[in-house]
Amino acid sequence: MTVPRNDPTDTGGLFIGRRPGTGPIHYRTPPERGDARRRRGDALLAAAVLLVEALVVLSAFGPQPLGWLWVGSQVDYRSGSVFLGITVAFFGLIAAVILTLMVATRLDHVWRLLRRAAGHDQREGALGRIFMTAAIVAAIAFTVWLVLLEGPAPSVAPR
Amino acid sequence: MRRFREYYRQFEEMPPEEISLELRARRDEEKRRALSRVDPLDLSGIAWHEPPHPEAVNAATFALRRALNAYPDASATPVREALAERHGLAPAHVVLGHGAAELLRAACAVLLAAGGDALVGWPGWQPLPELVEAAGGRALPVAPTPPEILARAGAGTRAVLLTSPADPTGAVLSRAALRDVCTGVPEGVTVVVDEALGEFDPDGADAAGLVAEHPNLLVVRSFSKAHAMAGLRAGAALGPPELIERLAPSGGIGAPAQAAALWAVSDRGLEIAARRRAAAAAAHERLAAALAGSPLAALPASVPFAWISSDAEDGPAIAARLASQQVFVAPGRLWGDERHVRAALRGPAAVDRLAAALLG
Numbered sequence: 001m002t003v004p005r006n007d008p009t010d011t012g013g014l015f016i017g018r019r020p021g022t023g024p025i026h027y028r029t030p031p032e033r034g035d036a037r038r039r040r041g042d043a044l045l046a047a048a049v050l051l052v053e054a055l056v057v058l059s060a061f062g063p064q065p066l067g068w069l070w071v072g073s074q075v076d077y078r079s080g081s082v083f084l085g086i087t088v089a090f091f092g093l094i095a096a097v098i099l100t101l102m103v104a105t106r107l108d109h110v111w112r113l114l115r116r117a118a119g120h121d122q123r124e125g126a127l128g129r130i131f132m133t134a135a136i137v138a139a140i141a142f143t144v145w146l147v148l149l150e151g152p153a154p155s156v157a158p159r
Numbered sequence: 160m161r162r163f164r165e166y167y168r169q170f171e172e173m174p175p176e177e178i179s180l181e182l183r184a185r186r187d188e189e190k191r192r193a194l195s196r197v198d199p200l201d202l203s204g205i206a207w208h209e210p211p212h213p214e215a216v217n218a219a220t221f222a223l224r225r226a227l228n229a230y231p232d233a234s235a236t237p238v239r240e241a242l243a244e245r246h247g248l249a250p251a252h253v254v255l256g257h258g259a260a261e262l263l264r265a266a267c268a269v270l271l272a273a274g275g276d277a278l279v280g281w282p283g284w285q286p287l288p289e290l291v292e293a294a295g296g297r298a299l300p301v302a303p304t305p306p307e308i309l310a311r312a313g314a315g316t317r318a319v320l321l322t323s324p325a326d327p328t329g330a331v332l333s334r335a336a337l338r339d340v341c342t343g344v345p346e347g348v349t350v351v352v353d354e355a356l357g358e359f360d361p362d363g364a365d366a367a368g369l370v371a372e373h374p375n376l377l378v379v380r381s382f383s384k385a386h387a388m389a390g391l392r393a394g395a396a397l398g399p400p401e402l403i404e405r406l407a408p409s410g411g412i413g414a415p416a417q418a419a420a421l422w423a424v425s426d427r428g429l430e431i432a433a434r435r436r437a438a439a440a441a442a443h444e445r446l447a448a449a450l451a452g453s454p455l456a457a458l459p460a461s462v463p464f465a466w467i468s469s470d471a472e473d474g475p476a477i478a479a480r481l482a483s484q485q486v487f488v489a490p491g492r493l494w495g496d497e498r499h500v501r502a503a504l505r506g507p508a509a510v511d512r513l514a515a516a517l518l519g
Contacts, residue, residue, distance in 0.1 A: 026178050031169040116170040 061138030233411035271296030275317035283322035329460025358385030449514035
């Protein structure tokens with residue numbers, strides 16, 4: 001069941017006749033949605049984009065740092081300079097995170113359009129929630145790795 | 160591919176800055192329209208332009224809330240006594256009706272039941288000839304001066320109907336002139352004076368004070384104009400008891416109307432009416448000052464309307480010119496006059512706009 005977010009008296013005025021933050025989405029022209037089949041397709045596409053977006057964001061908390069650490073170690077090995085290796089790994093990781101956020105933002109935008117095309121009143125993106133969830137998952141995983149796998153645990157119970 | 164992208168682009172929302180710009184543009188357009196809009200000003204009616212005094216409304220409201228389930232006092236004794244005392248009469252000389260129009264209709268029906276002629280002072284209250292015809296009489300317009308009236312009054316005359324102050328001219332029939340008419344008309348002729356605008360008479364000039372002297376005089380007054388209570392439909396007639404008792408509406412008038420009328424005839428009510436008379440006189444002076452030096456002129460009066468003419472154009476041309484500026488007046492042709500228009504004077508702002516439209 002769709003629950004309307006707006007009060008029926010949407011005057012567009014400031015806090016007059018509707019709750020703050022519940023204004024309608026301002027389209028340039030009223031959009032014309034496709035038929036039910038197309039809307040179903042858009043919903044599936046939106047789910048796929050959301051999955052890709054989640055994977056992209058998650059990659060910033062594991063694979064990408066590991067990848068840049070590997071690149072840094074290679075630079076260190078080939079140049080004989082630890083400083084250069086650390087510098088390359090650091091700035092490479094920063095650049096990768098920025099690029100990831102740019103890609104994720106684009107994907108989030110596409111996801112919102114697909115959700116609206118599927119018939120949802122989609123006002124906010126999912127990037128913030130995905131980022132927060134990924135950070136929590138990564139923090140837990142890191143803690144488990146640090147404390148249990150590579151921290152004091154092996155000392156307490158040596159292999 | 161392009162159509163595919165276009166399809167999804169239609170779901171893009173507008174950025175907040177663009178929304179703000181659009182809302183600002185819309186507000187500016189609304190402001191521009193509001194400034195350029197000229198509201199119509201209807202000056203064709205002569206009901207008082209402001210609500211009645213709050214004390215009058217309180218009196219009517221109190222009566223309304225008190226006992227609306229009960230029938231009102233059919234004889235409206237307190238109001239009749241107050242009116243009679245104010246005019247030096249016995250209460251039997253006074254009756255209340257549903258507005259002056261209804262009392263005039265009843266008077267015509269009684270006086271002209273057997274037919275006959277009625278001399279109607281002209282120009283006067285516009286529906287008077289129709290009331291005469293509806294009662295079965297013949298309306299004969301006559302200039303409202305004693306010589307004219309007495310010259311026209313003959314054996315077939317049953318009534319003389321006069322309006323003072325006259326609508327639309329505002330001309331007042333003096334007491335001396337009215338005495339001459341009352342004493343000069345043939346026996347059996349009743350002189351009826353429509354004094355719906357009586358409170359706008361200069362002090363002491365009203366005809367009601369002559370009722371005690373002349374048994375053939377009937378004066379009809381209203382609470383609609385100077386008391387601003389047109390919506391209550393209350394009026395009073397003062398005259399000989401044998402005629403008065405035939406004008407009484409069966410069941411009397413409503414309790415709220417009686418309560419408001421009782422307040423209106425009190426000292427306080429008359430004080431408020433006097434203020435309205437002063438306001439109307441000031442409006443006349445304001446209009447006269449604005450029209451000074453132009454071909455336009457308004458007859459001097461103390462009524463809340465002006466009878467306006469021009470040396471340069473006729474009445475229909477004045478009315479059409481005013482209408483083109485969204486100011487609407489009553490054309491003089493309603494009284495068979497092609498030279499004048501009647502315009503209500505509804506406060507200084509409306510008078511200024513009327514003057515500007517007349518001169519524009």
